Amino acid sequence: MSKTITIDPVTRIEGHSKITIHLDDKGKVEEARFHVTQFRGFEKFTEGRPFYEMPAITARICGICPISHMLASAKAGDELLAVRIPPAAERLRRVLHMGQTVQSHALSFFHLSSPDLLLGMDADPVERHILGLAARHPDLARDGVWLRMYGQQIIEHLAGKRIHPAWAVPGGVSRPLSSESRDQILEQTPRAFDIAQRALDLFLSVIEKFEPEIETFANFPTLFFSQVTRNGELELYDGPLRITDAKRKIVADHIDPSSYDEHIGEASVPWSYLKAPFYRPMGYPDGIYRVGPLARLNNADRCGTPRADAALEAFRALAKGAVLSSFYYHHARLIEILYALEQIEALLKHPDILSPRVRAAAEPNRTDGVGVAEAPRGTLIHHYRINDDGQITWANLIVATGHNNLAMNRGITQAAKKFVKGSSLKEGALNRVEAVIRCYDPCLSCSTHALGQMALRVQLMDREGHVLDEQKRV
C-alpha cells in the first residue's frame, strides 16, 4: 500500500510549510513535495494604492529581508518616474543592501544551519538549535549574534530602524548619511571581517564529514539565474541578468531586467501557494533553475573584491563546471558575506557618500516599471503597472524562494530517496530532508519566528489519508 510521510511544519526556516514524502506500494520513496501553506495576496491588495507607498507596503512581506523588497520596489518606482537617481543615493542603497545581506546570511548560517553542521544531523533535536550551539560552541554563537547585529545596525544607521524602515523611495532615499554613522560602521567592520573569515575556515574544516549530504542535497544539474555586473562580476543590487547551465556555460546574457518575463514563465501547482517559475525556452518543468548565493557564484566570472575572490578559488575547485550540490549554498553564503563587507568598506570610503543630494524628484513618466535586486536568497523581481494618476493597476512579484521551488522539490525527493527507508520515521533522516530546504534558506514571505518553538509533526499516511503512525517533536 502506498503511504505518505508528512513533515509539518518544517523547522528552522522563515515561514510556514510542510513536506510530504510519498511512498510507493513497495514502501520506497516515490516523490517528496514542498508545500507552502501560507497565502499573502500582496499583488492583489496593492491594486489602487499610490505607487509611492509600494516600498513600505512590500517591505512588510518579510521581517528577514524587508530591505530587499523595499529596494526592488523603489527601483521599480525609479523606472515609473523615469529618473536616474543621484549617485550618492545609489551608493547608500547599496550599503543598506550589503548590511541586509550580511545580517541575513549570518542568520542563515549561524542561527539556522550551523546547529546541523556542528552538532550533527543526527543530534538530539532538543539541543540542535542556536541555544544548543551556544552551550557547546559559545564563541561561535556569539560571533553569529554579533555579525547579525552589525548588519542590522547598518540598516538602523542609514534607514532609521532595523526592521521595516521606510527610507528607500522612488527617486532615491529620503535622508542622507551622517558622518557619525559612517564612522561608527567603519569602526566595526574589521571585527566583522574576522568573524566572516573564521566562519568560512570553520565551514571548510567540517565539510568533509558531510559527504553523503553533499552528494544528495539537491545535487543535480540545473540552470542558474542571477544578476551580474556589465563585465560579469558578482552583483547584488543592479545589473543585467545572466543564465548559465550546469557546465557554467552562458545560456543567456545581458538580459535587461525589464524583459524578465520573456525568459521566465510562472506555473501554479495545486498543492502549494508558491508559484513555480521556469525558464521559458525549456518549458515547465524542464526549465528548472536555481537562484541565490550558489547561482550567483556559479554565474559570476569573479567577485571583483580581493578577499572574496581569494575565497572563491576554493569554491571553484569544488567542481569542473558549476557547483551543483545545494549543500554548497552555505559555502557561497559565507563568501558573499566577505564580498558584502568589502563593498561596505569601499562604498563608505567614497568621498561622495555624505552628499545631501539623495533624491530625484519627478512625476510618473511611465506606466510600467520593473525593479530587480539580488535579495540574500536570490533574484527578486517587482513589476508594477500604474494608471495616469500613479495608482497601481497590476503588480507581479517573483521572490527568490519561488525561483527555487522546482529545485527544492527535486532536492527533497533526492534526499528522501537516500535517507528515508520504508516506513520507519528516523529523526536524522527527516532532519536531512528538512535540511535540504534549509540549504536554500527559503523565506516564505513571512516574518521571523521564535526558533525552536515550532513543533514538528510527522505523519505516516496511506493513500486514503488514514494516519498509520505519528511522531511529534517540540
Place this chain on the structure above:
Amino acid sequence: MKESIKLTINEQALTAKPGQTILDVAWANDIDIPRLCYLKGLSGVGACRLCMVEVRGVPRLLAACVARVTDGMEVITDSPKLKSYRKMVLELLLAERNHICAFCVASGNCELQDLAQSLGVTHVRYPYRFPNFKVDASHDRFVHDPNRCVLCTRCLRTCEEIEGARTWNVRGRGIHSVMITDLNQPWGESPTCTTCGKCVQACPTGALVEKGRATGEMTRTGNLLPKLTSMRESGR
C-alpha cells in the same frame, strides 16, 4: 448678561467669558482635553466625541468643543470612565476604516496615531470592517484616501469657513458616510477647488496628503490654520 462666569475644571476655580466653550476655557488654562475633529479657528461640530467631559448634575457626557460654560459649572476632564469611553471611541474609529500606520504617508505626523498612543490603545476589540474605498489621486498635487478618513469634517469646514470654496461635502449617512469633492466628481476635475491645500493641512490623518510623499513623509505645519484665522480676525 453677566460679564464673567465662574466654574471649576478638575476642581480648579476658573473664570470664563459668556459664550466660551468648555474646551476654550480649558485651552486658555493649559488643561489638555483629547480632541480630533476640533481645530482652533474652525467652528465646532462635536463629531468625534473624544473631548467628552463629565459635568456634575448632568446625567450624560458633554462634548467640550461645543458645550458652553455656565455659571457654577463643575467639569471633570479626566476620569476612569472618560478614559474608557475615549479608548472605545478611538478603537471604533480604527476598526471602521483601514488605519494601517505601517505604510501610511502620515505615520509619525498623525493626530489619530498620537491619540492612540497617548491614550494607550494597544488593541482594537472590535472587528475591523476593512472597507475598500477608491483612492482619488486625480488631483495634480493632492491625494484623497477615504480609507484613512475619520469623518471629522475639518476639510469641509476649512474649505467653507477659511477658503470659501466649499469644495468638500459629505455623502451618505452614518457608517456609510464619505467625504466627496463637489457633486462626487474626481478631485482633479473639481470646478471649485482652488488648489490652496488648506484642507490637506487641516486633515488629522493620512486621508488628505500631498502627492508623491512616501511613507512617513507627510508633514504638516500644525498651527497654520489657527494663525490664518487669527490674522484675518485681527485685520477686521
